[in-house]
């Protein structure tokens with residue numbers, strides 16, 4: 001798929017390691033890369049009748065909002081505990097994530113409609129703890145989680161198979177070597 005290949009190339013052109021940490025923010029600073037990355041992430045789901053994109057605070061908000069606009073649908077915010085988030089909410093605590101943190105993730109119940117077909121968009125998954133928790137939250141609100149689109153996929157095979165329809169622009173092993 002040409003859009004996926006272009007998105008992958010744009011990501012690899014702009015991604016950098018910085019002091020041992022992945023600096024994905026550079027991808028968003030480059031207008032051409034940002035547009036191509038998001039186009040590549042939504043391309044596998046363009047014909048999947050997606051009705052909403054979900055994203056996890058904070059990098060998931062940036063990518064998810066852009067993906068929602070490209071797909072012509074609205075955005076479902078998944079906030080982390082401790083933030084102001086009005087209304088009736090469903091909440092779940094994640095298993096330990098890549099930093100060993102357990103996050104409380106929240107979703108506004110009325111942001112999900114009963115027959116929504118939801119695409120989760122995020123920049124990176126490693127343990128899959130946040131993505132799997134979002135899947136549960138979305139389903140608990142009565143919607144269908146159609147798939148998960150990742151910019152960078154560091155999941156192990158078992159975890160990837162447990163998540164629904166994972167698409168990724170780049171696998172972790174495709175990234176340049178850590179400096």
Ligand SMILES: O=P(O)(O)OC[C@H]1O[C@H](OP(=O)(O)OP(=O)(O)O)[C@H](O)[C@@H]1O
Pocket residue numbers: 056057058059060096097098099122123124125126127128129130131
């Ligand atoms: O696969 P996992 O181990 O669950 O990790 C992946 C999650 O961690 C990162 O977010 P982070 O919590 O670092 O927040 P940020 O977007 O604010 O940097 C990333 O954006 C994913 O949401």
